[in-house]
Amino acid sequence: MSLISLSGNLLYVAFIAYLVGTLLFGGAIKSSKPDGAVSRADKWGKLALIVTIIGFLAHLSYFITRWIHKGHAPVSNMFEFTTAFGMFIIAAFILIYYMYRLTALGLVALPVALLIIGYAAMFPNSVDPLVPSLQSHWLTIHVITAAMGQSILAISAVAGLLYLLKSINPKIQSKSRFWMEAVLYFGVLVIGFILATVLFKGVGYEADFTYIDTQKAEQEITYNMPAVFGMNDYTLLTENVMNPIVEMPAVINAKKLTTVFWSFIIGSVIYIIVRLVARRSILSMLHPLVQKVNLNLLDEVGYRSVLIGFPVFTLGALVFAMIWAQEAWGRYWGWDPKEVWALITWLFYAAYLHLRLSKGWEGKKSAWLAVVGFAIILFNLIVVNLVIAGLHSYAAN
Amino acid sequence: MEKIICVCGHENPAGTKLCGKCGRPLTEEAKSSKIVDMKYDGAAIRSKTRNKSMVDKIWNFFSSVKVGISLIIINLIAASIGTIFPQEFYISVSTDAEKEAYYENTYGSLGKLYYELGLSDVYSSWWFQILVGMLAISIIVASIDRGIPLHRSLKNQRVKRHESFLKRQRIIAEGPIINGDSANTLNLIEEKMKKLKYKVRRDGNALLAERGRFSRYGPYINHVGLIIFLAAVMLRLVPGFYVDESMWVREGEMRAVPGMEGYFIENEKFILEMHDNEKTENQELQGVNVVAKNYQTNAKLYKQTDDAVPGKADDLELVKEYSIRVNHPLQHEGYSFYQMDFRLNEIKAMNFVLTNKETGESFGEVHVDLTNPQDEYVINDQTKVQLLGYYPDFSGFENGEPQTATPNPNNPAFIFKMTTPDKPEGEVSFVAIQQTVEPNGDNAYKMAFKSVETRNMTGLTVHKDSSIPFLAIGGAIFMIGVAIGSYWNHRRLWVEQLDDGSIRLAAHTNKNWFGIKKDIDAVVEFAHLPKYIDQSDDDAEKEKEGDSTL
Ligand code: HEM
Numbered sequence: 001m002s003l004i005s006l007s008g009n010l011l012y013v014a015f016i017a018y019l020v021g022t023l024l025f026g027g028a029i030k031s032s033k034p035d036g037a038v039s040r041a042d043k044w045g046k047l048a049l050i051v052t053i054i055g056f057l058a059h060l061s062y063f064i065t066r067w068i069h070k071g072h073a074p075v076s077n078m079f080e081f082t083t084a085f086g087m088f089i090i091a092a093f094i095l096i097y098y099m100y101r102l103t104a105l106g107l108v109a110l111p112v113a114l115l116i117i118g119y120a121a122m123f124p125n126s127v128d129p130l131v132p133s134l135q136s137h138w139l140t141i142h143v144i145t146a147a148m149g150q151s152i153l154a155i156s157a158v159a160g161l162l163y164l165l166k167s168i169n170p171k172i173q174s175k176s177r178f179w180m181e182a183v184l185y186f187g188v189l190v191i192g193f194i195l196a197t198v199l200f201k202g203v204g205y206e207a208d209f210t211y212i213d214t215q216k217a218e219q220e221i222t223y224n225m226p227a228v229f230g231m232n233d234y235t236l237l238t239e240n241v242m243n244p245i246v247e248m249p250a251v252i253n254a255k256k257l258t259t260v261f262w263s264f265i266i267g268s269v270i271y272i273i274v275r276l277v278a279r280r281s282i283l284s285m286l287h288p289l290v291q292k293v294n295l296n297l298l299d300e301v302g303y304r305s306v307l308i309g310f311p312v313f314t315l316g317a318l319v320f321a322m323i324w325a326q327e328a329w330g331r332y333w334g335w336d337p338k339e340v341w342a343l344i345t346w347l348f349y350a351a352y353l354h355l356r357l358s359k360g361w362e363g364k365k366s367a368w369l370a371v372v373g374f375a376i377i378l379f380n381l382i383v384v385n386l387v388i389a390g391l392h393s394y395a396a397n
Numbered sequence: 398m399e400k401i402i403c404v405c406g407h408e409n410p411a412g413t414k415l416c417g418k419c420g421r422p423l424t425e426e427a428k429s430s431k432i433v434d435m436k437y438d439g440a441a442i443r444s445k446t447r448n449k450s451m452v453d454k455i456w457n458f459f460s461s462v463k464v465g466i467s468l469i470i471i472n473l474i475a476a477s478i479g480t481i482f483p484q485e486f487y488i489s490v491s492t493d494a495e496k497e498a499y500y501e502n503t504y505g506s507l508g509k510l511y512y513e514l515g516l517s518d519v520y521s522s523w524w525f526q527i528l529v530g531m532l533a534i535s536i537i538v539a540s541i542d543r544g545i546p547l548h549r550s551l552k553n554q555r556v557k558r559h560e561s562f563l564k565r566q567r568i569i570a571e572g573p574i575i576n577g578d579s580a581n582t583l584n585l586i587e588e589k590m591k592k593l594k595y596k597v598r599r600d601g602n603a604l605l606a607e608r609g610r611f612s613r614y615g616p617y618i619n620h621v622g623l624i625i626f627l628a629a630v631m632l633r634l635v636p637g638f639y640v641d642e643s644m645w646v647r648e649g650e651m652r653a654v655p656g657m658e659g660y661f662i663e664n665e666k667f668i669l670e671m672h673d674n675e676k677t678e679n680q681e682l683q684g685v686n687v688v689a690k691n692y693q694t695n696a697k698l699y700k701q702t703d704d705a706v707p708g709k710a711d712d713l714e715l716v717k718e719y720s721i722r723v724n725h726p727l728q729h730e731g732y733s734f735y736q737m738d739f740r741l742n743e744i745k746a747m748n749f750v751l752t753n754k755e756t757g758e759s760f761g762e763v764h765v766d767l768t769n770p771q772d773e774y775v776i777n778d779q780t781k782v783q784l785l786g787y788y789p790d791f792s793g794f795e796n797g798e799p800q801t802a803t804p805n806p807n808n809p810a811f812i813f814k815m816t817t818p819d820k821p822e823g824e825v826s827f828v829a830i831q832q833t834v835e836p837n838g839d840n841a842y843k844m845a846f847k848s849v850e851t852r853n854m855t856g857l858t859v860h861k862d863s864s865i866p867f868l869a870i871g872g873a874i875f876m877i878g879v880a881i882g883s884y885w886n887h888r889r890l891w892v893e894q895l896d897d898g899s900i901r902l903a904a905h906t907n908k909n910w911f912g913i914k915k916d917i918d919a920v921v922e923f924a925h926l927p928k929y930i931d932q933s934d935d936d937a938e939k940e941k942e943g944d945s946t947l
Pocket of ligand 1: 465532
């Protein structure tokens with residue numbers, strides 16, 4: 001087996017371990033009877049953690065073998081960066097677990113990591129050559145530290161979600177019930193994206209188009225999903241495939257919009273089926289699982305992970321980024337969208353920390369803030385990388 | 398200013414919540430609360446004591462944490478607006494009209510609006526800079542407002558605190574010891590707390606164990622770092638602190654370095670290398686055929702000797718020879734040269750052959766060096782070619798006159814006058830790439846294009862930023878402060894032994910209650926103390942609470 005395929009298999013191992021780990025954590029949490037429940041929970045919890053650590057070691061080995069194969073850190077495209085982010089989330093979870101011994105965190109942390117890795121796997125995992133500006137040790141240090149910081153910050157959202165799962169009563173209509181269900185629905189949409197990609201890839205769907213871009217130049221594009229939205233002034237080149245229903249103006253990337261559309265449709269179908277079969281909201285399915293968690297402790301874990309993650313994030317996403325930018329371009333700061341969004345994330349968590357100084361921003365509000373912070377991190381990962389920064393990325397020097 | 402005199406006789410400045418000496422609550426609010434507000438240990442902060450003059454009002458505005466947070470959020474939103482469409486400095490057009498057209502053509506009417514509102518250059522707008530300035534003022538004012546009283550109250554801590562202070566802490570215990578000799582209890586506590594790395598002080602029957610006090614200064618240190626950083630950014634405006642110039646140097650050429658008096662740089666060779674990999678899936682997706690591997694300028698930096706004539710490229714001594722690559726700038730005395738751009742295959746010279754149109758007979762070659770075109774090229778005593786006009790970037794005729802768009806040889810054109818033995822009066826011909834005009838009718842001779850010599854050109858930027866050391870100092874102070882405030886915390890345990898030997902205990906930490914509870918658990922067991930309660934665990938919560946591991 002070559003190094004790169006070994007590396008790929010290790011990632012599979014990690015994925016499966018996390019999947020098993022999630023189920024075991026579920027078993028550890030769901031102890032209904034008081035008699036012996038604690039010791040049983042303990043046993044399951046220990047097992048779940050061992051499986052998680054095995055998964056993490058496999059994941060780390062994937063990372064190291066791919067690094068050796070490429071000769072530089074595997075954090076240079078969407079697939080690589082996102083799988084690394086998933087790995088660091090697991091690492092941060094293990095760290096916080098050993099500080100607080102809070103098994104329940106695994107029940108949220110692992111599925112979040114699974115969704116992230118699944119999402120990553122939908123991007124090409126090719127080993128890409130590096131443009132000159134990316135050939136820098138500072139860049140490697142910057143990206144890895146920033147991802148670590150983000151992952152520790154993400155644990156605050158994990159704790160926040162757990163807090164909300166317990167504290168929101170699914171039987172009483174409220175704003176937070178609505179938004180919590182919306183967050184869970186978003187998780188299902190990610191599954192929708194994964195399924196849509198896998199499905200259409202499985203049948204080998206391809207449709208070639210030419211279109212006119214914003215600079216009035218003709219370009220070619222290949223869709224891998226039935227084109228619901230057509231690019232500006234498109235011409236379909238492939239026979240016997242779906243003709244786009246709506247044509248988009250040149251600023252909008254209709255191919256990406258089509259992907260979003262299909263993810264949305266498939267995700268929603270899954271969501272509706274689940275609700276019809278279970279006859280309950282997802283929140284009310286998860287709510288009973290987490291009845292035993294201590295809210296005060298969760299609140300503290302959430303705050304603590306922001307405290308631990310904030311300095312790491314500052315160092316990675318701002319300080320090291322500035323050092324790299326200074327070395328590559330002679331300017332430590334250039335108001336490039338990625339830089340600005342790192343700054344926004346940083347300001348947001350600074351606001352979080354200051355809000356914690358005043359009473360009344362503990363507990364539920366703070367949990368929501370942590371979820372919003374994670375949403376900003378995901379926005380960086382998805383929208384900034386794929387939509388905003390896409391305007392001047394890869395090929396540019 | 399009026400003072401509040403506590404029951405214990407201590408005089409406290411107005412606005413104090415807890416007596417500085419004994420800790421008794423002084424305000425109605427403090428007296429009625431179950432857990433007292435321990436921020437700054439109840440010391441008065443300036444903004445809470447004065448609210449008279451205009452200065453006080455402004456001071457109070459900026460010192461408010463609420464205002465500070467709002468400013469952080471407003472800055473965040475303002476910064477995000479700038480990422481909706483690309484900023485002006487990322488689009489490659491220069492004039493205002495072109496910019497406006499670019500935004501309108503690319504992003505439609507929204508783009509036009511974005512440009513017109515000035516959002517396409519948000520970060521240099523006056524209002525954005527004012528927002529950042531207000532944030533800075535807020536940090537400074539709030540830090541002074543709170544830092545000084547905090548420092549005072551941390552410095553002058555009494556060991557003995559009044560019952561009403563202890564009872565209003567979050568963690569409290571009261572009762573007889575579980576077993577052992579109560580006369581020894583305080584000694585046991587001291588022993589254990591010392592082992593847990595607390596500093597212990599005793600005053601009669603009272604004990605104060607304290608750890609990590611320095612961490613309270615963390616936020617103030619990090620705010621100082623931030624302010625130094627922001628001040629350093631402004632240093633750029635000081636003349637001489639900041640140089641940012643760009644220059645083009647052709648291969649084989651030497652040029653004076655702009656902004657760096659007395660220095661010259663020579664471009665020996667510009668190298669562009671491409672990766673020779675198979676096209677990957679990501680390249681396919683992004684429509685990229687080949688990916689660049691290296692941009693490099695082999696450069697020589699020269700310095701003029703001290704007695705040389707300024708601006709003249711003689712009396713030079715070599716200072717440094719270096720291969721400038723992306724991520725590897727040439728550095729010298731605070732100046733750095735960055736590889737930023739390049740232009741390949743610029744025309745350096747053109748070769749023509751003077752040819753008889755009819756017979757095709759050649760009369761000799763003319764080599765026109767575009768950087769140094771001659772007025773006359775003599776082939777032999779009866780044959781010569783005069784260069785009447787040279788247009789490096791020919792853009793068409795205007796009133797019969799050829800025009801040049803730029804001084805760069807992108808599209809060179811020439812007016813030649815060819816003198817030959819059978820046409821001694823000469824024939825005039827206008828020669829451009831793929832175009833020949835013969836103004837006086839049909840010529841017998843032509844300048845036939847033979848070959849072209851090209852060379853590469855490198856685009857370098859020259860930077861000097863003397864504010865960098867200050868930025869680095871500010872950044873380092875920030876990081877140290879933020880680490881101190883985040884990774885350490887301030888824990889205090891007050892114990893008082895009552896006359897009957899029973900124990901009254903209270904504990905406080907600014908963060909990490911989980912950590913301090915572990916310490917207290919240890920000391921409670923070691924010294925057989927009564928069980929403590931956490932007053933913030935509300936009662937409904939406690940019933941559901943299982944073991945704390947879940
Ligand atoms: C981007 C700007 C800022 C950053 C990065 C920042 C950073 C921090 C950090 C990390 C802490 C420690 C928080 C904790 O340990 O929980 C802190 C505390 C604090 N900050 Fe800021 N800050 C900023 C702006 C401000 C502003 C504008 C104010 C104005 C009101 C302010 C006032 C405070 C106060 C009063 C504290 C608490 C100090 C204490 O605990 O004694 N900060 N700041």
